[in-house]
Amino acid sequence: MILRIDRLGVELPPPSTPDPDGAAAVQELMGGKFGELSTLMNYTFQSFNFRYRQGARPFYDLIANIAAEEYGHVELVAATINTMLTGASIDDVKHGAYKQHYLFGGKGALPADSHGKPWNGSYVHSSGDLVEDLTHNFFLETGARSGKLRVYEMVDHEAARALTGYLLVRGGVHQVAYARALERLTGADMMKLFPSPRIPTEKIPECQPHIEQGLHLKLYRFSPNDYREIVAVFNGPHPETGEELEVVDEPPQGYAPNDLPPQDDVFAPDYAPEEIAEIAAKLRKSAGLPDKVTGIVANNGGADAKGRVKAKI
Numbered sequence: 001m002i003l004r005i006d007r008l009g010v011e012l013p014p015p016s017t018p019d020p021d022g023a024a025a026v027q028e029l030m031g032g033k034f035g036e037l038s039t040l041m042n043y044t045f046q047s048f049n050f051r052y053r054q055g056a057r058p059f060y061d062l063i064a065n066i067a068a069e070e071y072g073h074v075e076l077v078a079a080t081i082n083t084m085l086t087g088a089s090i091d092d093v094k095h096g097a098y099k100q101h102y103l104f105g106g107k108g109a110l111p112a113d114s115h116g117k118p119w120n121g122s123y124v125h126s127s128g129d130l131v132e133d134l135t136h137n138f139f140l141e142t143g144a145r146s147g148k149l150r151v152y153e154m155v156d157h158e159a160a161r162a163l164t165g166y167l168l169v170r171g172g173v174h175q176v177a178y179a180r181a182l183e184r185l186t187g188a189d190m191m192k193l194f195p196s197p198r199i200p201t202e203k204i205p206e207c208q209p210h211i212e213q214g215l216h217l218k219l220y221r222f223s224p225n226d227y228r229e230i231v232a233v234f235n236g237p238h239p240e241t242g243e244e245l246e247v248v249d250e251p252p253q254g255y256a257p258n259d260l261p262p263q264d265d266v267f268a269p270d271y272a273p274e275e276i277a278e279i280a281a282k283l284r285k286s287a288g289l290p291d292k293v294t295g296i297v298a299n300n301g302g303a304d305a306k307g308r309v310k311a312k313i
Contacts, residue, residue: 002071003223006295007254009072010166010210012079013158014258014299018088022155023081024098024114026163029151030081031112031119034143036073036167038123039174042140043067045126046133058232059130062181063137065230066174068222073167078109079257080163086260106268134182138190141175146197152204165206168199169216176245177219181233191239216241220248259297 029035047064050056085107093102100116101107111119125136145168152164179190201207201216210216219234221227231247238245262273270276284293 002068005251005254006257008076008079008257009069009170009252009254010076010162011255011298012076012083012162012258015083015086015260016158018086018092019084019155019157019160020088020093020096020098020101022157022160023084023101024096025151025155026077026081026084026114026160027098027110027112027116028114028147029163029167030074030077030109031117032114032147033123034140034147035113035119036070036077036144037111037119039140039144040067040070040074041121041124042126042137043070045124046137049126049128051128056130058229059134059181059185061227061229062177062233063133065219065222065227066177069170069174069220073170076163076166080159081109082107082260083159083258084157086263090265102266106266107263108268131182131185134178134185138175138178138182138194141171141178142194142196145171145175145199149197149199152206161206165204166210166215168201168204169207169210172199172201172216173219176239177234179239180236180245184233189239214243214246215252217243218246218248218252220250220252222251256296256298258299 031037043063044067047060047067050060050063053060081101085101088107090102093099098114098116100110100112110116113119125133125140127133127136148164148167148171152161152168155161155164176191182188182190202211217238219230221230234245234247236245237243262269264271264273285291
């Protein structure tokens, strides 16, 4: 079962100047071959199909747990795209190449790449062979990090930069995790054999705050009681910095998402959103809920000045 926490992995800025072309580029990080949907579904199906779990528990725990983090990365990419589309005018994109966001997306993210091609299951590799799947995962993370850097260079919108800075660091952790798993199984040092991509994250401004927090060293455990044997694999010095790797026994502290405003021109969430709000208020009152909405978003005073909140399991 999946336990969902209504937070984002990184703090995103509120909507500012719309950037529909940039949002189309960020779609590659969603539904491209090396996008977050691919990392999520590869590790998810590998964990679903994993045989002899008790005999190979540390490796199963690693794959299953990273899959849980990837779910959050999919949401983070979607939140970034939605932020960049907020306030965009349909007139501004009539002659643009990426019309899907408006024609059937409601100015929202889609499970598709930067050309509008839908993500598909042929991107999933789940062979059942542990070494083969771990090797595939290592190179999947390699391609994913290269893609993030290209989007970083192509799109200068502050939301896209916040996204890619964070994902470059976290993707590096996953790449190290799969390399370390293969080293434990086969003796092959993947980071020495295939030192790619060569991304100096410490020189990227949007990566630096996450490195200062040690996020390049930490693998979070996304379960109250399970996946405890990750520590048998994810340990020792970081292959690039020599710092000690760490398994954190809880999910990361999250950031409240921005509550994006209605976009009436695409009927999101309706042509008259205030009517929905009135209905929701009546339903909440009849259910005995408090007058104040219980959910937390960054722009309603529900979080502290930095928008950061602690998620409890």
